[in-house]
Amino acid sequence: MRRLLLALLLGNLVLAGFSAAALAQVFNPTRFTLGNGLEVVLIEDHRAPIVHHMVWYKVGAADEAPGESGVAHYLEHLMFKGTPNVPSGEFSKIVAREGGRDNAFTSSDYTGYFQTIARDRLELVMRMEADRMYRLSVKEDDAKPELQVVMEERLSRTDNSPRGQFGEQMDAAMYLAHPYGRPIIGWAHEIQRLNLEKAMAFYRMHYAPNNAVLIVAGDVAPGELRALAEKHYGMIPMRPTSPRFRPQEPPQLAARRLTMHDARVTQPSLTRSYLAPSRVAGETRHAVPLSVLAEILSNATGRLHRAMVANDGPAAGAGAYYQSLSVDPSTFTLAASPKPGRKIAEVEAALDGVLEALLKEGITEFELTAAKNVMLADAIYARDSLSGAARTFGVALTAGLSVEQVEAWPQLVRAVTAEQVLEAARHVFDLRRSVTGLLLPKEQS
The missing domain is CATH 3.30.830.10 (Metalloenzyme, LuxS/M16 peptidase-like)
Incomplete structure (x- = not known):
């Protein structure tokens, strides 16, 4: 009720024109693009010495090849399995030791990686994130167990949940042709057939600066961020990426x-x-x-x-x-x-x-x-x-x-x-x- 009353008060001011200027710029971001095509957005917030650093790739589960459902999510897991500079499993440990937290997520349309950390550790996480953008190096000994982790995640979140299974069936019925009808985590029988080779092919096809967006929110100035972005991301070469080609829905004629x-x-x-x-x-x-x-x-x-x-x-x-x-x-x-x-x-x-x-x-x-x-x-x-x-x-x-x-x-x-x-x-x-x-x-x- 309190939230509704505040909203009504704010809305009355807005509709009267009192707050139109304040609302004209919701976040007032700074935006620029590096020479390799990486789009960068900064949302300044200097209330606390904290930054939230995110890299978004313009690829998700709906961009997977037929028969390879779950590979986008599987690759998300493998992104934590090491580069020549950061050994397997060390990425999150380093962030935690520096007082931060990190995670990742996959959707139908995008895959994202983030860290929240003190502003004086921003360069550290930028260096590590840029490193795995183009130097991912996963060993078979890490890839196979991680596939089992994905299967267990599906078991706990979907197969052991009537609502999770029901949601999958609803999506599959909703989309007659479009890959939004596939589960983001993948169908169990197709996850079982995934392997490191398929995941790395997906990585090489889609993970590139010209197919990504870097977003930083928090206590950093535009000039500082631009310098750090050029230093760590700007040296990553552009590479050809696969265009988004998805089957589209035919006319739906029956409930x-x-x-x-x-x-x-x-x-x-x-x-x-x-x-x-x-x-x-x-x-x-x-x-x-x-x-x-x-x-x-x-x-x-x-x-x-x-x-x-x-x-x-x-x-x-x-x-x-x-x-x-x-x-x-x-x-x-x-x-x-x-x-x-x-x-x-x-x-x-x-x-x-x-x-x-x-x-x-x-x-x-x-x-x-x-x-x-x-x-x-x-x-x-x-x-x-x-x-x-x-x-x-x-x-x-x-x-x-x-x-x-x-x-x-x-x-x-x-x-x-x-x-x-x-x-x-x-x-x-x-x-x-x-x-x-x-x-x-x-x-x-």
Whole structure:
């Protein structure tokens, strides 16, 4: 409630024009490109002597060759297995000894590596990260055990999780041709066939400065960062990289529906996903209005809560999620679970009723204003997190947006109209381009 009140206050000031200048530059970053094509973004924050250093590669699980699902994630693991200068397993130990922390992540569209550390250790992590960008040297004795680690990760996160397995089935049904339908961690039978040779081929094809973005957030000045970037990354040669060529979706003409039963499920759930444009793919004009719509539907006092949860509604909880930043078409997802003693069919009927009313009547100006206020407040709060700020740019730039487009987010949100939200809803909420999934206990029909 406190967050909502603050957001409403901020939004009223913004809509009155009082804070427009403050919102015009969300992060006010510095951007430059090295001669080898490496894009560099700096988000200055001098409140504490800390830096968050990230390298994002414009490659992910959706760029894998057929039959090699999981190789992008496997390579992420192998990036910690040594170079001629940093022995296997020493990268993270060195960062920890210097008082920092590090990790990595893989998505469908990008792979990222990061360290958070004291500002006077920035050069250390830049030197090590640049080193493994082009000098990765993995021994077979390290590669084979790491493949088993990946298999165990899949077992713990997916195979031992009904919700994880259900999510895989939903994605596979959602995308008829596009590789977004493959799990990021990979299908188990394909992971088993991966090896060091395939991972290193993927590395040589995609890991290069001209296919990467360096993002640093924290207590460092532009001149200092440029000098360090030139010193450690600037000497890495450009190399030809494989262009992103992905099978695209054919027209989706039939609604899909799946039901999964599992004895481990204690809370039934309904999930419905619709194929949706992103900010760079499909009918891109709908992307920002869809972000506003997701807020209208899912906030604490939003439509889904009022119609499905409050009073005698059948749902224990309901929400909506939309990812606007993806290289190719994304999804708009709605999810809900029934209250004890209520049927999943009641929940689905209530959800259908919310969507029917939305498509018939549109949204109110009050709903629009409240959603914008929360989103604009979130843009302000994003300045408080070094990692959050860096991730905002990493996801956007690897998807194909520019720094200027990231900074323009508040203006784009403020410009959305109720009519645009309704138009976007009518474009997306087409059952022919949807998958409805039920995750149920073993004994429930």
